Amino acid sequence: EPEVTQTPSHQVTQMGQEVILRCVPISNHLYFYWYRQILGQKVEFLVSFYNNEISEKSEIFDDQFSVERPDGSNFTLKIRSTKLEDSAMYFCASSADRMIMNTEAFFGQGTRLTVV
Amino acid sequence: DAKTTQPNSMESNEEEPVHLPCNHSTISGTDYIHWYRQLPSQGPEYVIHGLTSNVNNRMASLAIAEDRKSSTLILHRATLRDAAVYYCILRDVRGSQGNLIFGKGTKLSVKP
Numbered sequence: 001e002p003e004v005t006q007t008p009s010h011q012v013t014q015m016g017q018e019v020i021l022r023c024v025p026i027s028n029h030l031y032f033y034w035y036r037q038i039l040g041q042k043v044e045f046l047v048s049f050y051n052n053e054i055s056e057k058s059e060i061f062d063d064q065f066s067v068e069r070p071d072g073s074n075f076t077l078k079i080r081s082t083k084l085e086d087s088a089m090y091f092c093a094s095s096a097d098r099m100i101m102n103t104e105a106f107f108g109q110g111t112r113l114t115v116v
Numbered sequence: 117d118a119k120t121t122q123p124n125s126m127e128s129n130e131e132e133p134v135h136l137p138c139n140h141s142t143i144s145g146t147d148y149i150h151w152y153r154q155l156p157s158q159g160p161e162y163v164i165h166g167l168t169s170n171v172n173n174r175m176a177s178l179a180i181a182e183d184r185k186s187s188t189l190i191l192h193r194a195t196l197r198d199a200a201v202y203y204c205i206l207r208d209v210r211g212s213q214g215n216l217i218f219g220k221g222t223k224l225s226v227k228p
Contacts, residue, residue, distance in 0.1 A: 045217060093160075108159055109158060
């Protein structure tokens with residue numbers, strides 16, 4: 001069964017450092033997403049990406065965040081200068097069509113980011 | 117987006133059916149009803165979705181009320197592996213935005 005792969009599974013970083021979270025979406029999918037989940041809280045939408053550009057972003061996705069699809073397979077989330085409150089589980093997802101259409105979205109297993 | 121209301125938690129016994137309710141009284145005619153679940157320490161996982169008619173797949177069934185103001189996710193025989201948070205999510209197919217917005221969901225516990 002196809003799956004979304006995320007690396008690393010756990011990342012520890014010092015406050016103020018840059019981190020890049022990596023995702024390999026399912027190969028024929030066109031829509032890509034990042035979500036995050038702070039421990040014990042809801043899954044929160046960050047950003048959606050289609051046709052090499054951001055199609056939507058939430059208020060959480062400020063100037064410290066950026067996304068990129070550097071090649072045909074990877075989809076990355078960069079946090080420029082991490083803060084303690086960025087500590088969370090970050091989930092990548094992909095879908096063949098927009099999530100709200102007659103399709104399902106596939107989520108990765110997540111990257112646990114710990115900012116110390 | 118139309119809002120959904122789910123119980124915070126439910127309990128079930130293993131191998132018994134489970135009916136997870138969701139109220140969405142302000143649903144519009146173009147809202148799809150999606151269900152996802154999140155197993156402990158994992159990413160969300162698609163379960164099922166529908167628009168008007170009841171739907172069945174290998175994981176579950178989705179029963180949609182005739183007025184569409186509520187729906188029920190049915191797990192026919194709960195297993196321990198079904199213990200998860202279940203999310204009922206509405207999204208307007210007309211919207212330009214494609215992402216899903218997760219609420220708090222229903223935490224399902226399954227007892228052996």
